[in-house]
Amino acid sequence: MTTMATPTQSAPDAPAPHYNPKSESAGAKRAKSTFFHMVALALTAVVLYPGLWMIASAFKPNSEIGGANTSLWSSNFSMDNFVTAMEGIGGVSTLQFFTNSLVLAIGAVVGTVLSASVSAYAFARINFPGRGLFFGMMIATLLLPFHVVIIPQYIVFQQLGLVDTYIPLLIGKFLAADAFFVFLMVQFMRGLPAELDEAARIDGAGHARIFGSIMLPLMKPALISTSIFSFIWSWNDFLGPLLYLNTPDKYPLPLALRLFVDQTQSSDYGAMIAMSVLALLPVLIFFLIFQRYIVEGVSTQGLKG
Amino acid sequence: MTQSPTLSRRSTTSAPAPLRKSKRSGADARAGYTFLLPWLLGFIALTVGPMISSLYLSFTNYNLFEAPKWIGFDNYTTLFQDERFLQSVGVTVNYVIFGTPLKLAAALAVAMLLNSKRRGQGFYRSAFYAPSLIGASVSIAIVWKAMFGDNGPVDQGLSIFGINLGGWVGNPAMTMPMFILLTVWQFGAPMVIFLAGLKQIPNELYEAASMDGAGPVRKFFNITWPMLSPVIFFNLLMETIHAFQIFASAYIISNGEGGPAGSTLFYTLYLYLRGFSDFRMGYASAMAWLLVIVVGIITLIFFRTSKSWVHYSGDSR
Numbered sequence: 001m002t003t004m005a006t007p008t009q010s011a012p013d014a015p016a017p018h019y020n021p022k023s024e025s026a027g028a029k030r031a032k033s034t035f036f037h038m039v040a041l042a043l044t045a046v047v048l049y050p051g052l053w054m055i056a057s058a059f060k061p062n063s064e065i066g067g068a069n070t071s072l073w074s075s076n077f078s079m080d081n082f083v084t085a086m087e088g089i090g091g092v093s094t095l096q097f098f099t100n101s102l103v104l105a106i107g108a109v110v111g112t113v114l115s116a117s118v119s120a121y122a123f124a125r126i127n128f129p130g131r132g133l134f135f136g137m138m139i140a141t142l143l144l145p146f147h148v149v150i151i152p153q154y155i156v157f158q159q160l161g162l163v164d165t166y167i168p169l170l171i172g173k174f175l176a177a178d179a180f181f182v183f184l185m186v187q188f189m190r191g192l193p194a195e196l197d198e199a200a201r202i203d204g205a206g207h208a209r210i211f212g213s214i215m216l217p218l219m220k221p222a223l224i225s226t227s228i229f230s231f232i233w234s235w236n237d238f239l240g241p242l243l244y245l246n247t248p249d250k251y252p253l254p255l256a257l258r259l260f261v262d263q264t265q266s267s268d269y270g271a272m273i274a275m276s277v278l279a280l281l282p283v284l285i286f287f288l289i290f291q292r293y294i295v296e297g298v299s300t301q302g303l304k305g
Numbered sequence: 306m307t308q309s310p311t312l313s314r315r316s317t318t319s320a321p322a323p324l325r326k327s328k329r330s331g332a333d334a335r336a337g338y339t340f341l342l343p344w345l346l347g348f349i350a351l352t353v354g355p356m357i358s359s360l361y362l363s364f365t366n367y368n369l370f371e372a373p374k375w376i377g378f379d380n381y382t383t384l385f386q387d388e389r390f391l392q393s394v395g396v397t398v399n400y401v402i403f404g405t406p407l408k409l410a411a412a413l414a415v416a417m418l419l420n421s422k423r424r425g426q427g428f429y430r431s432a433f434y435a436p437s438l439i440g441a442s443v444s445i446a447i448v449w450k451a452m453f454g455d456n457g458p459v460d461q462g463l464s465i466f467g468i469n470l471g472g473w474v475g476n477p478a479m480t481m482p483m484f485i486l487l488t489v490w491q492f493g494a495p496m497v498i499f500l501a502g503l504k505q506i507p508n509e510l511y512e513a514a515s516m517d518g519a520g521p522v523r524k525f526f527n528i529t530w531p532m533l534s535p536v537i538f539f540n541l542l543m544e545t546i547h548a549f550q551i552f553a554s555a556y557i558i559s560n561g562e563g564g565p566a567g568s569t570l571f572y573t574l575y576l577y578l579r580g581f582s583d584f585r586m587g588y589a590s591a592m593a594w595l596l597v598i599v600v601g602i603i604t605l606i607f608f609r610t611s612k613s614w615v616h617y618s619g620d621s622r
Binding site: 039144232 | 341437441586
């Protein structure tokens with residue numbers, strides 16, 4: 001695991017090993033390059049096809065989605081499906097589902113960034129008895145299937161009367177339960193020079209000061225990666241809301257989509273796919289804006305998508 | 306409280322050393338636990354506590370409304386006579402055994418293709434990564450179901466080549482390949498990690514091998530594979546553990562039922578159904594603990610066998 005955990009965001013275009021014997025002629029080089037692009041483009045087409053099909057279908061009338069239609073083009077493109085999708089389901093508008101998703105995702109980002117950075121500072125920068133042991137346990141939870149905790153957690157939240165609220169979905173974020181983010185930040189902090197906090201300590205600064213005014217500003221890249229990923233994970237989360245939320249006006253988008261699928265039973269494929277597109281839209285926009293950050297984050301910290 | 310060596314190194318300031326040191330380490334311990342508090346609370350209340358109680362519940366009959374009734378190992382013995390359970394194990398094992406290696410093979414192959422200083426590398430890398438970000442979402446599950454439906458675009462596309470598989474979603478024999486394609490489609494995340502690993506391999510190794518007349522196959526097995534083995538190990542471990550936990554796609558594609566004919570009854574889906582639609586919390590807890598034990602054993606086996614094929618060279622970083 002440690003091999004992947006390069007603490008710093010490495011320069012995006014580090015010199016790539018590229019073996020190129022000098023004897024190779026310019027023609028052979030060009031042929032090789034053409035071959036590379038042909039293979040890579042063909043692969044791109046295959047990989048992007050489901051996404052393009054989804055977007056194209058969202059604009060097509062129902063009659064053209066199923067059946068013999070592999071084409072991405074249609075002469076009958078319209079916004080009708082989106083109009084239907086925006087009406088929502090179960091008496092709740094899609095805008096409400098969006099708001100719910102947004103509230104949950106922002107809560108997740110705030111909670112994760114606060115709790116993970118504070119906990120990571122303890123692991124990375126403070127010497128206290130039991131640190132190694134706790135660190136090992138934190139790493140172990142990375143590998144633990146979370147299904148082992150959902151049943152007792154549900155029982156407890158049910159007895160506290162917290163089912164059908166956002167508290168069960170958010171409390172873990174504020175308690176650094178996503179160990180991956182703690183680990184990411186620990187690795188990042190370990191890469192920062194120790195002289196910084198040593199100097200601050202000599203000047204009489206306590207841990208709170210060192211954390212707040214030295215570490216946090218330097219951790220910006222790690223904080224941004226964490227925010228992006230915790231937003232997207234929360235946005236796409238299905239099991240948590242499925243377990244805890246009962247009333248449709250509290251549903252985030254993934255749950256609303258399930259309701260839509262259940263109630264329309266594929267009779268309105270177009271609207272269903274349009275709503276799927278709407279649900280993915282923020283993630284796609286995030287990806288387009290932050291793709292450098294996201295892909296670098298994966299390659300340097302071994303984050304999952 | 307013991308003095309740690311790093312601390313004494315730090316406190317080489319003007320103040321009288323012994324006093325400062327003990328003061329410092331006491332303050333450090335207090336500060337350490339204060340900063341660790343959020344994680345520690347979460348660890349105890351949301352992980353350790355629930356783990357212990359689910360272990361207890363796994364030996365009981367509990368339906369959420371009456372007090373748990375101790376029944377010893379009954380849940381565990383019943384599990385192994387429960388045909389649906391055995392089916393869910395079969396489905397999940399198939400998915401892990403075929404899906405994960407295929408996904409990683411695709412990831413490695415594409416990473417090697419992209420590992421060159423060519424234009425457009427960044428674009429391809431991002432394009433191939435995108436599915437990993439959305440692949441486990443409900444939206445993609447809906448799209449997958451529509452694309453692989455009877456007479457859907459995939460079926461139609463294949464029929465152009467004269468291949469007729471008789472549908473995917475409704476055909477018990479084809480649902481597993483459909484799910485494997487869904488996971489292979491998300492090869493981007495391990496690919497990006499492989500690519501980062503490939504860039505660490507010194508070019509001189511390949512040059513020296515060429516000088517000695519080694520072809521691409523020998524270079525792969527004698528340089529790329531061993532040099533990349535820690536990354537391969539990391540990806541294999543993480544992807545395997547993740548594969549066991551597939552849920553949203555299975556739930557959506559099978560309408561939360563695991564059909565047709567139980568062919569998509571993944572382990573976590575069956576656990577969910579037992580726990581949260583039949584309210585057999587004890588039974589579901591036993592399933593959860595079996596999963597933990599199995600994942601634990603697999604992790605252990607991975608680490609044990611890794612000694613023979615994973616090479617950590619001292620200066621690889």
